[in-house]
Amino acid sequence: MIDRDEVIELFSDEDIVDIMKQLGADKKRGNNDNEIIFTSICHHSSSFKLYYYKDSKTFMCYSSCGCMSLFDVVIGALDLQNNSEGFKEAFKYVCEFKNISIMGQRKKGFKINEREDKDLDFLKLHRTITREKSIKLLPSYNDKILKIFDNYFPVEWEEDGIDKRVGERFEIKIYFSQMQAIIPHRDIRGELIGIRCRNFKNSLVENGLKYVPIEIEGLTYKYPISFNLYGIYQNKENIKRTKKAIIAESEKSTLISDTFFGKENNTTLATCSMNFTKYQRDLLLSLGVVDLIIAYDKQYELDKLDYYENIPLKSLTIEQKMERKKKINEFNNYIKKLIKIFNLVNGYMNMYVISCWDDRLDYKDSPFDKGKEIFNELYSERLLVESVQQLEEELIK
Numbered sequence: 001m002i003d004r005d006e007v008i009e010l011f012s013d014e015d016i017v018d019i020m021k022q023l024g025a026d027k028k029r030g031n032n033d034n035e036i037i038f039t040s041i042c043h044h045s046s047s048f049k050l051y052y053y054k055d056s057k058t059f060m061c062y063s064s065c066g067c068m069s070l071f072d073v074v075i076g077a078l079d080l081q082n083n084s085e086g087f088k089e090a091f092k093y094v095c096e097f098k099n100i101s102i103m104g105q106r107k108k109g110f111k112i113n114e115r116e117d118k119d120l121d122f123l124k125l126h127r128t129i130t131r132e133k134s135i136k137l138l139p140s141y142n143d144k145i146l147k148i149f150d151n152y153f154p155v156e157w158e159e160d161g162i163d164k165r166v167g168e169r170f171e172i173k174i175y176f177s178q179m180q181a182i183i184p185h186r187d188i189r190g191e192l193i194g195i196r197c198r199n200f201k202n203s204l205v206e207n208g209l210k211y212v213p214i215e216i217e218g219l220t221y222k223y224p225i226s227f228n229l230y231g232i233y234q235n236k237e238n239i240k241r242t243k244k245a246i247i248a249e250s251e252k253s254t255l256i257s258d259t260f261f262g263k264e265n266n267t268t269l270a271t272c273s274m275n276f277t278k279y280q281r282d283l284l285l286s287l288g289v290v291d292l293i294i295a296y297d298k299q300y301e302l303d304k305l306d307y308y309e310n311i312p313l314k315s316l317t318i319e320q321k322m323e324r325k326k327k328i329n330e331f332n333n334y335i336k337k338l339i340k341i342f343n344l345v346n347g348y349m350n351m352y353v354i355s356c357w358d359d360r361l362d363y364k365d366s367p368f369d370k371g372k373e374i375f376n377e378l379y380s381e382r383l384l385v386e387s388v389q390q391l392e393e394e395l396i397k
Ligand SMILES: [Zn+2]
Pocket: 040, 041, 042, 043, 050, 061, 063, 064, 065, 066
């Protein structure tokens, strides 16, 4: 299996120049040895605003797109969809460029053809040196941008029980004109690497734009979220001390955790999606994490699964059959995400899972959403994953 980090790792600076040329970019020398400047093919402009940083292997478009991975640049240059389908196409394009073959069916994951790929030896080496490898850092934005927002804490979050002081610690602000709660993202050093927001405009929330990067005067403050963990700057000392990290999905869980346990005890970080990457594992390893606790949202409805399990397929309506299939896929996806994480961290740290098989949490709730008492109960019931089979057995055939 080869993942996005490993593919990026295989790209030398010369390869980057070549693939950018193939995509139609012109290049010029950077202001220092660490950068190469390209024309902004990410948004089809001929101005030299797209910088490639050799040390972090990331791109920064200073006119509109913000911080990007190679895959994001390919998505922009080829006008692919900005979703998982588009990502898959970009991934394929990038792999084909480097002659990395993607074999087998997609659901079985990406595989490398060992005989054909001369880069494989390097890959094996890379796998064994991961632990000592220093963490690469992303380019950052100027902190001054934060001054344009209003220093208020969203009433909605206060009503959800998040302490205002937590809002200060995490620099939560409000952008009144856009009805957005502003969430600055800092990397492990404290550099501002992106700004996301929680939209409160119903029209945006309904279109799946609840949490997105913000855009100001045409510049998007986005970054590849798989290259950070939200809260790592604020919580790193707590994590170093306890050797423990809780991984949640949304930024809000990190804030609620701070309210529950105080700033000296908050070890909750957010992936801002259900994806956990090798880069994120390495970040945690650099802090000495021994116990990793996965506290993802309740993306499954067991009562519906039970209901359908007890009814013969024949007697279901078409709508019910579709719902049954959807619910099974949803549950299996959740388990598959856990399997992927286990495969990444196995041998490096212990992995625990916080889940809720009853109705203490509602559908799509985070384990932090029903108060401290419920969280503590679920935490004390956490499962230590001892083998991949243990998770695979949960998959519904
Ligand atoms: Zn751009």
